[in-house]
Amino acid sequence: MNRAFNRKRDKSWMHTPEALAKHFIAYNAKFLGNTEVDQPKGTEIVRDAVRKLKFQRHIKKSEGQKIPKVELQISIYGVKILDPKTKDVLHNCQLHRISFCADDKTDKRIFTFICKDSESNKHLCYVFDSEKCAEEITLTIGQAFDLAYKKFLESGGKDVETRKQIGSLQKRIQELETENSELKKQLQNLEEQLRGPKVSPAGSISTKAPSTDIFDMIPFSPVAPLVPLPASNGTPPPPPARPADARKDIFGAEPFDPFICGAANFPPDIQSKLDEMQEGFKMGLTLEGTVFSLDPLDGCC
Numbered sequence: 001m002n003r004a005f006n007r008k009r010d011k012s013w014m015h016t017p018e019a020l021a022k023h024f025i026a027y028n029a030k031f032l033g034n035t036e037v038d039q040p041k042g043t044e045i046v047r048d049a050v051r052k053l054k055f056q057r058h059i060k061k062s063e064g065q066k067i068p069k070v071e072l073q074i075s076i077y078g079v080k081i082l083d084p085k086t087k088d089v090l091h092n093c094q095l096h097r098i099s100f101c102a103d104d105k106t107d108k109r110i111f112t113f114i115c116k117d118s119e120s121n122k123h124l125c126y127v128f129d130s131e132k133c134a135e136e137i138t139l140t141i142g143q144a145f146d147l148a149y150k151k152f153l154e155s156g157g158k159d160v161e162t163r164k165q166i167g168s169l170q171k172r173i174q175e176l177e178t179e180n181s182e183l184k185k186q187l188q189n190l191e192e193q194l195r196g197p198k199v200s201p202a203g204s205i206s207t208k209a210p211s212t213d214i215f216d217m218i219p220f221s222p223v224a225p226l227v228p229l230p231a232s233n234g235t236p237p238p239p240p241a242r243p244a245d246a247r248k249d250i251f252g253a254e255p256f257d258p259f260i261c262g263a264a265n266f267p268p269d270i271q272s273k274l275d276e277m278q279e280g281f282k283m284g285l286t287l288e289g290t291v292f293s294l295d296p297l298d299g300c301c
Contacts (some may be wrong), residue, residue, distance in 0.1 A: 013143045014136060020144050021151065024075035027137050028084065029130040030067040032057050034091075037114060040099035041286050046112045049125035050104070052229045067129065075141050076148040079113070081126075093126070094118070095148045096280030103134040111138050125215050142287040149281045160287075190222050 015025055019140040033054040037045050057067055065142055070090065073080040079098070081091040093115040111134035112127045 002093060007167060013146075014139055017147055020147055021142075024073040024080075025140050025144075027072045027074070027133065027140075029070060029072060029128040029137070031070040031081065031090075032067065032127040032129060034124045037123050040114055040116065040283065042100065043102065046100065046102055046114065046125055050112055050127050051091050051109060053127045055243060070128075071129075073136065074137075074144050076144055076151060079115075079144075080139060091126070094280075095141075095145045095285075096152075096277045098141065098285055099123075100284055101138050101285060103138045107134075108132050109134050111135070111137075113141060125220075127258045138287060145285040150279060152281060161262050273289065 018026060032050075033056065035052055037049055039045050061067070069084055071082045071084040071087075073082060076095065078092055078094040080089055081093070082089055093113070097116040097118065097124050098113050099116070102111065103112040109129045109131055112125055112128060114125050115121055116122070117124050128137075130136070155217070
């Protein structure tokens with residue numbers, strides 16, 4: 001077991017790696033809701049969240065409101081919470097953002113996990129009621145996390161520092177290209193000044209360009225004089241058109257997929273995403289069974 005995964009129970013995995021990597025495992029459950037918590041891990045943290053959401057659901061139930069049913073789709077890309085009828089995605093929790101997952105040992109239907117919200121960066125505790133399969137769902141999330149972390153390392157995730165250096169080099173290349181463009185402009189201005197009209201000793205104007213530059217050397221021109229060619233409307237030529245495929249970077253790399261790309265295929269614009277994933281996986285997922293409360297909800301999924 002890798003160091004980023006902390007499993008306190010000796011349970012064997014329930015699914016094949018292919019099922020979680022190429023497809024997903026679906027479960028039906030009732031969604032009690034989510035609530036903000038102060039810490040990314042901790043039994044007491046989730047216990048308080050479960051009590052809070054159970055109390056809110058009891059109040060809504062007394063008012064005639066039913067607990068909404070959802071479908072959970074678990075894969076190496078995350079835990080999706082969907083409307084079971086419309087298949088609309090209600091929440092999409094990426095695995096590297098999930099830090100704690102547990103099920104209730106007294107109420108076999110209750111399970112919960114803590115996930116860091118991608119927009120607010122707040123830690124949210126999600127609580128579900130599943131008919132007799134809370135432990136199985138918890139283990140499935142743990143297996144998906146374990147598999148995703150391994151694939152992240154295999155795909156080059158451990159070489160984040162190398163990609164940082166690549167990004168810095170690419171930035172330096174762009175700076176040098178800009179500096180080179182400015183030097184060319186200065187050289188062009190100097191050549192234009194040297195080619196300006198000169199008065200001959202007899203008083204006539206000579207338009208012949210000097211044979212040497214200010215350093216008494218013949219001006220260097222590898223192919224043709226560095227004189228800008230105006231466009232037909234008299235304005236400077238437009239910059240080169242960008243490639244039609246805007247999804248590729250300046251090196252022609254495809255959009256980032258952390259589980260299928262090689263170590264040399266990452267463009268610099270996904271560096272922050274890689275850093276985020278690395279930090280999330282390094283924090284790890286704590287998976288355990290515990291007692292949340294002694295007041296199980298009535299009814300089944």
